[in-house]
Amino acid sequence: MSTDIEKFKAGSPMSDTLRMDRMPHIWCPGCGIGSEVNSFAEAVKRSGIDPKKLVVVSGIGCTGRVAGYVNFDSMHTTHGRAIPVATGIKLANPELTVVVFSGEGDLAGIGGNHLIHAARRNMDLVVICNNNFTYGMTGGQVTPTTPGTATASTTPYGNYEYPFSLPFLMDAAGATYIARWTSMHSRNVTQSIEEALLRKGFSFIEIISPCPTLYLRRNRLGDGVDQLQNYQDNSILKHGADTRETGIDFQGKIVIGKFVEKNKPTYLEASDKCSIKLVGDDYQLYGKTIPEREAEEKAEKAKIAVRRAAVQAEAEAQAEGEIQAEYVPNQLSVPVAAVKEALARAAKKAPAKAAVAPKSAKKATVKTKAKPVKKTVAKATAKVVKKAAATVKAKPAKKAVTKAIAKAPARKATSKAPAKKVAAKLPVKKVAAKAVKKAAPKAAVKAKITAKAAPKKAGKPNKTRK
Numbered sequence: 001m002s003t004d005i006e007k008f009k010a011g012s013p014m015s016d017t018l019r020m021d022r023m024p025h026i027w028c029p030g031c032g033i034g035s036e037v038n039s040f041a042e043a044v045k046r047s048g049i050d051p052k053k054l055v056v057v058s059g060i061g062c063t064g065r066v067a068g069y070v071n072f073d074s075m076h077t078t079h080g081r082a083i084p085v086a087t088g089i090k091l092a093n094p095e096l097t098v099v100v101f102s103g104e105g106d107l108a109g110i111g112g113n114h115l116i117h118a119a120r121r122n123m124d125l126v127v128i129c130n131n132n133f134t135y136g137m138t139g140g141q142v143t144p145t146t147p148g149t150a151t152a153s154t155t156p157y158g159n160y161e162y163p164f165s166l167p168f169l170m171d172a173a174g175a176t177y178i179a180r181w182t183s184m185h186s187r188n189v190t191q192s193i194e195e196a197l198l199r200k201g202f203s204f205i206e207i208i209s210p211c212p213t214l215y216l217r218r219n220r221l222g223d224g225v226d227q228l229q230n231y232q233d234n235s236i237l238k239h240g241a242d243t244r245e246t247g248i249d250f251q252g253k254i255v256i257g258k259f260v261e262k263n264k265p266t267y268l269e270a271s272d273k274c275s276i277k278l279v280g281d282d283y284q285l286y287g288k289t290i291p292e293r294e295a296e297e298k299a300e301k302a303k304i305a306v307r308r309a310a311v312q313a314e315a316e317a318q319a320e321g322e323i324q325a326e327y328v329p330n331q332l333s334v335p336v337a338a339v340k341e342a343l344a345r346a347a348k349k350a351p352a353k354a355a356v357a358p359k360s361a362k363k364a365t366v367k368t369k370a371k372p373v374k375k376t377v378a379k380a381t382a383k384v385v386k387k388a389a390a391t392v393k394a395k396p397a398k399k400a401v402t403k404a405i406a407k408a409p410a411r412k413a414t415s416k417a418p419a420k421k422v423a424a425k426l427p428v429k430k431v432a433a434k435a436v437k438k439a440a441p442k443a444a445v446k447a448k449i450t451a452k453a454a455p456k457k458a459g460k461p462n463k464t465r466k
Contacts, residue, residue, distance in 0.1 A: 017041035017051075019071050026065060030216075030224020032183030032209030033063055033130055037070070039186050040101070040128065043193035044072075048308035050300075054097045057086040059106035062137050062211075063130040066101045080111030083118050086125055094268055094285075095296075097126070097197060104131040104206075108144045108164055119173035119202045121267045126196045126203045129166060132211040140214035147250040151218050163248070166206050167259050171243040176201035178260040180246065182231040183209040185256065192258065198304070200266050208254060221251070 009020035018041060027033050044054065051072055058067040060079035067074035077085045082100045090098045100107075107115050107129050118125060134152060135141045142152045142159055145166060149158040167178050177199060179192040189207060196203035210216055210227035221227060230251065239257040246255045265273065272290060275283045285293070 014038065014041050017044060017071050018069055022069055025069060027062065028211075028213045030210060030212035030227075031062070032132070032207070032224070033066070035183050035186050036128070036130060036189065036207050036209065037066055039189040040066075040099075040193055041070070043190045043197065046190070046308070046311055047194045047197040048304040048306070048311060049097055049197055050303070050307075053095060054099065055086075055089055056099050056101055057082050057089065058100070059102040059111060060137075061103040061106050061135065062132075063101065063103035064106060080106055080109070080114070082106060083111060083114040083125070083127070087114075087118060087123055090124055091268070094124075094293075095300075098124075099197075100125060100127045102127075102129065103136075104129055104133075104145045104166065105135045105143045108166060108169070112144065116169065116173040119170050119175040119204065122174060122176060122202050122264060122270075124200055124202070124266045124268065126193070127205070128193065129204065129206045130209050131166065131206055132209045132215060134211050134215040136211045136214055140211075140218060145248075147248055147252075149250045150215075153214075153218075165243070165247045166204070167246045168243040170204045171260055174202070175204045175260065176262050176264060177203035177205075177258075178243065179204075179258040180206040180208070180254075180256050182228075182235060182254065182256065183207055184228045184231045185235070188256075200269075201264065208248075208256075 009015060009023060012018075012020060014020075018037070025034065044051065054072045056067050056070050056072050056074040057077060058064040058074070059077055059082035064076060064082075067076045075085060075089075082102050086098045086100045089096060102111075107127065115127070118127075131145050133143060133146045133150065135143055140153045142154050142161060144164045146152060146155075146159050146161070146163055148160070148163065151158060155161075167180055170178050177196055179196075181188045181192065183189075189205070192205050196205060208231065210224045212224045212227070216222060216224070216227055221230070231254065234252065235254050235256050237257050238255050239259075241255055241257060241259055243259050246259065248254055268285075272283070272285065275285075276290070281289075283289070288296075
């Protein structure tokens with residue numbers, strides 16, 4: 001059994017980003033933190049940032065255990081102190097990408113003071129807040145975001161406090177990137193985290209997530225799947241929405257999307273600008289001038305672009321491989337017996353079709369063979385004679401025949417190749433003369449027959465003309 005688990009851990013697509021030796025994790029079935037961590041790991045991979053320059057900081061609580069499962073440099077801090085620790089890491093080494101991953105109780109409750117001031121300073125941090133409306137690890141107490149009337153261990157008759165709208169709070173504090181999703185919108189979560197990792201400034205991403213053990217059970221809202229269905233039914237996508245309208249009521253509508261994205265100098269950039277005024281162009285931060293740091297940033301961006309392109313190419317190759325694998329016979333869902341029966345029926349029908357094919361081919365060849373010029377001329381003359389006899393004033397036979405012959409080779413030459421060759425070799429006058437000589441006896445006989453019937457037939461056209 002242990003060997004199977006080791007194979008599973010080694011073959012997991014997340015083995016490079018998660019510490020598989022610490023699996024399985026402690027989160028409850030139906031909890032949304034697992035999908036959030038999966039989205040975070042995928043975003044890190046897609047962003048192209050150097051994993052060796054990434055640091056994850058978390059506080060206390062269920063979400064605070066994320067720092068122990070990711071395969072990056074990480075720090076599990078004390079309750080409410082994740083942001084000040086992350087701020088110190090960023091100031092000590094500005095080349096690092098620092099991510100804070102914690103819950104709403106840790107960030108907006110005991111750590112609320114640090115949260116609003118980090119946003120006010122526009123500290124270059126990425127803050128991912130798992131909001132499950134409860135203190136899941138310590139007994140299910142009311143948090144700063146618990147909706148009104150919701151039941152908690154400290155409010156058994158319903159919550160009567162006014163909750164925070166975290167996007168509104170961060171917008172008022174000065175955050176430059178604000179987004180909200182639910183744990184059901186995993187692709188959107190991945191995209192937002194990827195965008196936040198590649199930009200400067202204070203980025204805040206709120207993820208509404210179910211806590212099936214305490215919040216859902218105590219409020220009789222079903223399990224995690226039921227809550228995901230609720231997220232799907234009640235989520236309203238509004239990019240750029242006014243953050244004052246992002247409040248959440250108990251089991252009410254949830255406004256999701258990317259609300260704020262703007263640029264302004266970060267804390268370090270503002271500090272550099274002030275120091276240059278005092279010291280001049282000789283100002284250095286950690287032994288590097290501003291032009292030197294800018295050159296290093298450009299080089300790092302170029303490396304990130306190369307890594308991102310490689311990840312995208314790998315994803316496209318995997319997608320093509322999956323599409324081709326769908327057509328492999330072994331992976332077909334059709335039963336083998338049904339396939340054999342279909343092949344047998346096709347084999348029975350094939351000889352009959354093959355027998356019919358030669359007949360149709362013969363017909364096609366007969367049609368494609370060009371008729372002799374003599375026959376075509378004879379037919380043309382016969383038609384002309386009939387028309388001349390039907391009319392009162394019949395045209396001379398020679399003129400009619402020459403006109404018909406002049407038209408007949410042209411029509412046949414457009415579709416019949418042999419007729420083209422004959423018409424090309426003999427002039428039209430010679431062909432007409434020969435045809436008239438051969439057709440004259442027959443035409444004379446037909447003219448006599450038609451002459452006898454001419455009075456009867458000729459009367460009808462005169463009546464119609466009158």
